[in-house]
Amino acid sequence: MFQQGWFVMTNRNNGFWAVVQMGLLAWSGATWAADQVYVANEGADTVSVLDAASFQTLASVRVGRMPHNVQVSPDGKFAWVTNNGEPGPMADAAAHKGMAPGAHGAMAQPGAVWVIDTGTQAIVARVPVGMHPAHVVVSPDGRLAYVTNGGDNSVSVIDTSARKLVASIPVGPFPHGLRISPDGKEVYVANLKGGTVSVIDTASQKAVAQVAVGKGPAQTGFTPDGRWAFVSLSQENAVAVIDPATRQVVRKIAVGSVPIQLYATPDSRTLLVANQGSRQKPGNTVSLIDLERFKVAKTVVTGAGAHGVAIDREGRYAYVSNTYANTVSVLDLKDRKIAKTVPVGQAPNGISATP
Template sequence: MSARNFQVALALSVCLGTGARADTVFVANENGQSVSIIDTETSKTVTVPIPISPHNVDITRDGRLLLATGMAAGGSGGHAAHGAPGGGQLVLMDVSDGAPAAPTVVPVGGHPAHVVPDAQGRLAYLTDAKTNSVVVVDIAARKVAERIPVQNYPHGLRLSPDGSLLAVANMKSGTVSLVDSRNLEKVEHVPVGERPVQVAFDPSGRVLVVSLNGEDKVAIVDVASGKVLQKASVGRGPVQVFVTPDGKTALVANQGSAAKPDDRVSVVALETGKLVKNVTVGKGAHGVVIAPDGRTAYVTSTYANTMSPIDLASLTAGTARPTGKAPNGIAAR
């Protein structure tokens, strides 16, 4: 890929209108084979082509390195591209300067969906649904270091706040695998419900929220006992979930289906399991992340090709911004 292809394309638009400080938001455009980088202060968007159909993105804690995972470009496009020739790949991109650097590709094989880095930025953990494992990548060495067996069709995953535990949603097993990051052979499998897609820890690390795409609910799990405390009803086809910094509520993006898309983000009280509010965004709400200052959430809408901010004080959505095609995963710094 030539350097010319990585020149930024700036598009001015209206301000997001959330009143929060400036954030940088990173969006995986799965059908666009690109990542959109949105500056919420200037309302400028940089769309960078990458050599995969990215399903998920994350960023290292220092905000310098962007990680994107998906299948090599050249398949049928969209999430179906997980079966494309070329196999799964992890793309690493330095975003510490004004313009993103050209990407580095680490082949991982299989059928990757989500990626998270550790706190030190040394390792990346990716789910691989083809081998029912978590792939551990040594970021500095740019190679696969290890594979951790989990259960059937792992998809979303997150690290606990202290980094000691990796939670993995196994879509076809109805379980979450809890992996001890200090002893990767120590894995516990917790039954949670039908078609778990993604997980989110509360700030204490004692509570885990799991989106149950097959039940239109989220499960609220006590991590120490491995027991489901309660289930809360949300919208249709919940996908990603994120817990607010105060630990009181979870935001759940409800995608629905292409035939019957949902456009709501459900806000659920973790103590009671009650619905606080549904916030309307674009069709096919999928990815959700909360900015580091805890004041704004950002949500991708897969069928609308947009990203929307949500002010967490008022629980209202601001102006949606255009992204690339079929935005899915999202990260912010």
């Protein structure tokens, strides 16, 4: 992560100093542009853009109705946002507001994924998908995007260059969170109302297995080394650990109330789990699981309704969206303390950092 400030270069042969302000390097295009964090504000129909160095808000981008999740592409050039189409009357807002697991209801019209240019923060595409889209991920090579459609039990596959739907894959009941394996060969889909994880083969674009995991699976994840997969069990207050080689649950780890999103650190040693709780009894913690001992090593207090988790490429900071507090907590992973709390839009849910 590049920090803004003054960078001094010395040329010993010519004996001169050249001083370059790092913050000005963004003018040349994508080179050394500031890292950013994108937050989907489901209650505000916006995406907040934060500077990952200063933690200041850079922009608020108007998107479609009730944006639930956002994902920055591997090249950092675009942010993909799931929503329910053009902004309009919010009569159906109660069906999704705050992502109360199990309380979702299908929207009357198919949803969409909108694409934000991260250089200009402009909307550059709108791609129709299935009913009630929840999460979106982009393949490691950047060619395809996968979107869960909770309203019709499917995953939409989008060609990111053409920005067109190329496949629709049936999965389990009410698919919600999904992640792609580090090698890009499989997509793990959490079926919130099915108690299963669907495994999609990215070569054939077909679901090739369903793994029974437990109650209320909300989001999946992998360690970067590919050794372990995970799924949060929102109705068990636990995380299930899956062996990708056997596609079997090998253990469960107790965490906080209503765990939703989870994310492993770049060194594959720690798993962060956001414990949202309910609107009536909000959770406000992130569990840090030691992946050598498979035990919670630390519980950090964030904000009410801790929901989304993203970690920067260096493993220095984690960003946690607090759905009921309308904030993002910046967690210093070295000190395991909150370094900053940033106000964002109403009901922030999905969150993603530039790679």
